[in-house]
Amino acid sequence: xxxxxxxxxxxxxxxxxERCLAAARETGIPARGELPEDYVGALGHFPVYFPEEIAHxxxxxxxxxxxxxxxxxxxxxxxxxxxxxxxxxxxxxxxGLNGSLEGLAGFVTHPICDAAKHLAGIWARNLPEQLxxxxxxxxxxxxPGAARYIAAEYQRLRAEIERKAGRPIDDEALRASIRIYNxxxxxxxxxxxxxxxEPWKVSCTESYLLTRARTRxxxxxxxxxxxxALDAIRSRKLPAQDKPRVVFVGGFCEQPPLEMLEAIDxxxxxxxxxxxxxxxxxxxxxxxxxxxxxxxxxxxVERSDASPVQHDEHKTKExxxxxxxxxxxxxxxxxxxxKFCEPGLDEQLAWSKHLDGERFPYLVLEFEEKMTSFExxxxxxxxxxxxxxxxxx
Amino acid sequence: MNTPVADAAVAAxxxxxxxxxxxxxxxxxxxxxxxxxxxxxxxxxxVMGNAIEIxxxxxxxxxxxxxxxxxxxxxKASEExxxxxxxxxxxxxxxxYVKADVGLILKENRHPAGRxxxxxxxxxxxxxxxxxxxxxxxxxxxxxxxxVLDLPGQRxxxxxxxxxxxxxxxxxxxxxxxxxxxxxxxxxxxxxxxDMDKLAEVEERVNQMVHHxxxxxxxxxxxxxxxxxxxxxxxxxxxxxxxxxxPEGVEFMRKLEEHLKAKVxxxxxxxxxxRFRLLFSGTPCYVSMRRLVELFETWGGVFAYSDYLTxxxxxxxxxxxxxDTSRPLESLAEVTALAAQRGLxxxxxxxxxxxxxxxxxxxxxxxxxxxxxxxxxxxxxxDTREFISRRLDVPTLYIESDLIDPRYWSDAQIKNRxxxxxxxxxxxxxxxxxxxxxxxxx
Numbered sequence: 164x165x166x167x168x169x170x171x172x173x174x175x176x177x178x179x180x181e182r183c184l185a186a187a188r189e190t191g192i193p194a195r196g197e198l199p200e201d202y203v204g205a206l207g208h209f210p211v212y213f214p215e216e217i218a219h220x221x222x223x224x225x226x227x228x229x230x231x232x233x234x235x236x237x238x239x240x241x242x243x244x245x246x247x248x249x250x251x252x253x254x255x256x257x258x259g260l261n262g263s264l265e266g267l268a269g270f271v272t273h274p275i276c277d278a279a280k281h282l283a284g285i286w287a288r289n290l291p292e293q294l295x296x297x298x299x300x301x302x303x304x305x306x307p308g309a310a311r312y313i314a315a316e317y318q319r320l321r322a323e324i325e326r327k328a329g330r331p332i333d334d335e336a337l338r339a340s341i342r343i344y345n346x347x348x349x350x351x352x353x354x355x356x357x358x359x360x361e362p363w364k365v366s367c368t369e370s371y372l373l374t375r376a377r378t379r380x381x382x383x384x385x386x387x388x389x390x391x392a393l394d395a396i397r398s399r400k401l402p403a404q405d406k407p408r409v410v411f412v413g414g415f416c417e418q419p420p421l422e423m424l425e426a427i428d429x430x431x432x433x434x435x436x437x438x439x440x441x442x443x444x445x446x447x448x449x450x451x452x453x454x455x456x457x458x459x460x461x462x463x464v465e466r467s468d469a470s471p472v473q474h475d476e477h478k479t480k481e482x483x484x485x486x487x488x489x490x491x492x493x494x495x496x497x498x499x500x501x502k503f504c505e506p507g508l509d510e511q512l513a514w515s516k517h518l519d520g521e522r523f524p525y526l527v528l529e530f531e532e533k534m535t536s537f538e539x540x541x542x543x544x545x546x547x548x549x550x551x552x553x554x555x556x
Numbered sequence: 557m558n559t560p561v562a563d564a565a566v567a568a569x570x571x572x573x574x575x576x577x578x579x580x581x582x583x584x585x586x587x588x589x590x591x592x593x594x595x596x597x598x599x600x601x602x603v604m605g606n607a608i609e610i611x612x613x614x615x616x617x618x619x620x621x622x623x624x625x626x627x628x629x630x631x632k633a634s635e636e637x638x639x640x641x642x643x644x645x646x647x648x649x650x651x652x653y654v655k656a657d658v659g660l661i662l663k664e665n666r667h668p669a670g671r672x673x674x675x676x677x678x679x680x681x682x683x684x685x686x687x688x689x690x691x692x693x694x695x696x697x698x699x700x701x702x703x704v705l706d707l708p709g710q711r712x713x714x715x716x717x718x719x720x721x722x723x724x725x726x727x728x729x730x731x732x733x734x735x736x737x738x739x740x741x742x743x744x745x746x747x748x749x750x751d752m753d754k755l756a757e758v759e760e761r762v763n764q765m766v767h768h769x770x771x772x773x774x775x776x777x778x779x780x781x782x783x784x785x786x787x788x789x790x791x792x793x794x795x796x797x798x799x800x801x802x803p804e805g806v807e808f809m810r811k812l813e814e815h816l817k818a819k820v821x822x823x824x825x826x827x828x829x830x831r832f833r834l835l836f837s838g839t840p841c842y843v844s845m846r847r848l849v850e851l852f853e854t855w856g857g858v859f860a861y862s863d864y865l866t867x868x869x870x871x872x873x874x875x876x877x878x879x880d881t882s883r884p885l886e887s888l889a890e891v892t893a894l895a896a897q898r899g900l901x902x903x904x905x906x907x908x909x910x911x912x913x914x915x916x917x918x919x920x921x922x923x924x925x926x927x928x929x930x931x932x933x934x935x936x937x938x939d940t941r942e943f944i945s946r947r948l949d950v951p952t953l954y955i956e957s958d959l960i961d962p963r964y965w966s967d968a969q970i971k972n973r974x975x976x977x978x979x980x981x982x983x984x985x986x987x988x989x990x991x992x993x994x995x996x997x998x
Contacts, residue, residue: 243939245956247649247928252935274709276685281936284905287713288943296712297904301730302682303706308733312708315726319711474688474704481696500647505931508647509654509689513696515645 176369176395179388183372186379187421190231191263198224199381203328204268209255209282210416211275211441211470212300214317214459216340216449219382221324221332223268227378227442230254233420233533243285249503250532251417252278256285268327269294271320274302275416275472276506294327296320302474304464313460321456337455343382345448350389355443357396359434359491363403365396367411367433368424374439375418404432407551410487411436412514413499413507415470419530426541427497430548434491437470444468471510480510481517488523495551496525497544501532524551571811573783577791580808582669584798591617591673597746598673600694603797603868604900605681605707607738609762609879609888612801613755614742619675620797621690624667625656629842629960631668638961652929652961654690661697674698676745679738681705683900684932701745703738707731707893709901713908717897719877724893732889752884758801759879759888766872768809769796773873775816776860777917779833780825782816785862786836787849788826793869800870831856832981835913837863837906837940838925838933841957844965851971852923855978861917863909867933871899874909903933907943914950921951921981929959951984953977 192205206223208215215225231254239260240253258264270293272282286295298320301309325331351374357365373392377385409431419438427433447466450458469475469483488496498514500507511527518525526547528540591598599616601608603623611618628634637659638652644662646655665672678700680691694700708727717724739750772792775782783789792812799805819825834852836859841848852859866874875895880887902909910922924941926934938954945952955973958964 243942244936245926245928245934245938247926248931248935256939274682274685277931278935280685280709280901280904281931283712284907284936285939287905288907288939291713294712297709297901299682299706299708299711301706302688303704303734306706306734306737308730309706312706312726312730312733315730316708319723471689472685474692476702479696480692503649505650505686506689508650509693512645512647513693517696 172395172398176392176399179392179395180369180372182388183376186376187372188232188234189379190235190258192226192266193224194266199384202381203330205266206294206324206327207264207267207270209270209272209275209279210251210439211273211472212444212463212467213271213273213298213441214320214463215382216337216344216455216459217317217321217332218324219343220336220340221321221328222330223324223328224381226267228255228258228264228270229375229378229418230532231258232418233535235533247503248278249417249501251501252282254532255282259286259290265290267293269296269323271296271298273298273300276504279416294323296323300463304473305476310457310461310464313463314456317456317460334455338451340382341449341455341458342451343386345451346386347377347382347389348443348445348448350386350393351443353393354389354396355435357393361403362408362432362434363401364399366428367436367438368421368428371421371424371436371438374442377442405552406430406432407494407548407555408432408434408492409495409497409548409551410434410484410491410493411438411497411499412484412487413497413501413511413528413530414438415440415472416507417501417504417530417532419499419501420532420534420537422537423530423534423540426537427544429541430545431495431497431551433497434493435487437468437487440468440470471506480513484514484517485521494524494555495547496523497528497547498525499528499530502529524554571815573788573812573815574791576808576811577795580795580799580804583804585667585669588617588619588673589670596673597677598675600675600678600691600700602680602684602687603793604683604687604870605705605892605896606679606870607705607735607888607892608800609755609758610735610738610742611677611679612758613751614746614748616677616742616746617673618798619672621657622653623794623798624660624669624672625653626840626842626960627669628656628660628667629962630845632843632962633668634843634960635962637663649928651686651690652959654686654693656960657690658693661693675700677741678702679705681707681896683707683709683896684930686930686932701741703741705731705734705738707896707901710897710905713905715897715905717894719890719894724890727893727897728886728890731893732886735885735889755888756881756884759881759884761803761806762801762872763878763881764806765796765800765809766878768806768813769869770873770876771813772809772816773861773865775813775820778820779918780823780827780830781833781858781860782819782824782826784826784849784853785859785865786840787845787859789859789862789865790840790845793865796869826858827853827856829856830858832921832978833858833860833917833919835859835861835863835910835917835919835922836925837910837922838937839864839868839927839930839959841925841927841965842960843962844957844967847967848970851974855974857978859923860919861913863903863906863913866899867903871895874899874902904936906936906940910940910944911948914944914948919950921953921977923977924952924954926954926956927958928956928964929961951977951981
């Protein structure tokens with residue numbers, strides 16, 4: 164009997180991952196009758212960070228709109244956006260125009276870049292029945308008063324969601340949502356700790372799928388799924404392989420195709436990354452007592468991660484990359500950028516110049532969510548991995 | 557003895573906006589050339605959301621990296637600077653202004669117009685995402701102390717914020733907190749105490765400039781339009797930016813208004829026979845601007861208005877506000893917050909203001925210029941065009957090139973599209989007929 168336990172855990176993990184893969188492939192949103200119990204609608208939000216707790220407390224299912232991947236046929240968006248706009252903005256527009264997102268109660272975007280801000284205008288012109296908003300999270304979180312400003316923005320958002328959901332959001336409901344999301348944050352931190360400490364137990368692709376599942380289901384359900392997955396992962400008895408440890412950066416907004424992550428997994432252990440960093444943006448528990456809006460706003464300033472699209476004088480971009488490398492004891496870095504992503508491309512160059520100065524090995528890759536050919540990229544990664552292994556030998 | 561009116565007419569006649577504007581720009585570059593030697597504090601600022609009033613109160617010399625970059629284009633030197641930055645590793649897919657500036661750094665600040673001084677401070681607002689990434693380059697590479705000014709923008713379509721309402725008060729409070737932070741940084745950098753009276757003086761001059769600027773913009777609602785917004789207008793906004801809050805700026809704008817009023821009084825237009833009034837949406841192509849305008853003017857088309865004149869001059873004309881100099885800092889925050897929403901970030905909901913401006917300037921068509929270098933103006937442009945064409949039934953033209961990268965200018969292709977646009981306008985019976993109808997309606 165005991166010999167069957169690892170097998171059972173593998174089956175358990177596979178079943179969870181299948182559920183996650185289905186969620187990752189899903190580009191539409193649940194119809195009103197298919198919404199989880201107690202939910203009155205769904206609220207779309209664009210990367211990077213969105214305070215999902217507010218929508219969750221209002222019983223609008225937060226759905227992170229992450230573009231159309233590499234299986235979406237573009238029929239409308241090419242005529243509505245310049246040829247120089249990144250794939251995630253174009254495919255998000257396509258999903259808006261082709262009816263995939265027509266059941267959303269609203270769509271919220273952020274000042275992460277100018278193309279992302281334009282999505283609010285595109286939504287307003289083409290889907291006027293939906294709430295379409297730019298949530299102006301501050302690019303200056305350092306001036307005293309930033310948390311107060313964010314709190315005011317969150318209150319405004321809360322009122323908008325209340326109007327859409329047709330019900331008030333009281334503080335207790337918000338605190339309950341914060342507790343659920345705190346548990347989610349703890350589980351995700353645990354997942355990433357395993358990646359750092361025993362990377363042979365869970366691949367970057369698996370971890371990505373497990374994280375991404377939250378974008379399509381209530382957080383409570385995601386918590387249950389993550390708990391099952393973590394149990395299974397901990398019980399895995401996989402041998403460590405001779406692969407270099409690398410960090411992956413550049414996946415903060417547009418999503419690299421799964422095949423790209425799999426190609427990297429084949430050659431390296433990805434011991435940390437910034438994939439879906441918005442879902443992990445708050446790095447510690449949000450206070451569960453007191454004013455919940457203030458707790459969320461203060462957490463944005465005091466307990467948050469970093470990304471190329473958030474200026475913060477206390478978190479230099481090189482600083483957080485080097486922290487990530489040190490924390491995860493990486494041997495190399497994969498510096499990626501999505502095609503036409505201006506902040507990502509600027510950052511990629513700055514990172515590479517910095518790592519040149521540090522004499523730290525790195526590989527530069529450019530990707531697009533819609534790419535379908537990976538042989539050349541796989542070869543580049545393999546060559547990079549070999550060079551790291553030779554250097555380590 | 558001459559009457560004051562006659563004196564004004566003589567002065568207006570002697571004033572040449574282009575030559576006087578060029579002289580002022582030359583003077584500005586000459587000042588910059590010696591700024592570091594004079595140990596003058598120097599600030600890098602952008603044209604949208606820059607707190608110039610505070611910086612002038614500290615006597616900062618102002619460097620506008622966007623203007624430096626566009627000047628490389630005007631002087632046909634941009635390709636060299638852009639190429640240098642691409643050789644350094646910058647992507648072909650990022651803003652060419654940034655690349656020209658990186659080229660300038662690589663050329664040790666040698667610019668075709670003179671030497672650009674090293675900045676002791678950079679102020680970048682969030683109105684354009686690229687501003688922040690650009691400032692981070694100076695921050696990393698040149699160790700320039702950088703202040704990011706976060707301006708809450710227009711949150712949604714139909715956003716109605718009025719001076720003094722709760723939303724405006726909350727936004728202004730956040731902006732004022734940042735101004736206080738910026739002032740503390742300026743005091744540290746310059747070693748000087750902030751002088752509120754001096755801020756009020758600067759604001760008074762900005763008030764005068766904006767007053768004249770609004771009148772200048774309004775004068776082009778007249779038919780024939782006295783100036784071309786995308787040629788003459790570019791000189792005007794250069795002065796609005798570089799000399800904002802300076803006595804020379806006030807004087808230039810005053811004379812400009814007089815000069816244009818005199819033209820209107822004479823019934824003199826920018827083109828000999830104005831046949832089509834157009835609105836230009838987007839940024840110029842500085843390497844081929846004269847050529848672009850020529851392609852339209854040969855058909856008797858004049859750009860009566862361009863949104864570039866609004867957002868690239870800080871958005872003050874859209875706010876229609878003046879500073880209350882009895883409470884300079886609070887008022888600066890209030891006006892800045894409102895201008896950011898009505899004149900800058902409303903770019904993301906461009907269909908709303910374009911619909912108004914099409915009426916205000918009685919235009920026959922809208923020309924959209926999309927460029928890879930400026931996603932701030934270009935990302936939603938094709939969709940906005942669709943809205944304007946289909947729902948407002950206004951003829952539109954969409955062309956693509958770049959701000960200053962000559963490799964993206966395709967003369968034959970653009971000429972073909974412009975010619976086809978005018979032919980379509982003719983077929984629609986556009987031009988003077990439509991305009992008369994619009995004037996009657998107004």
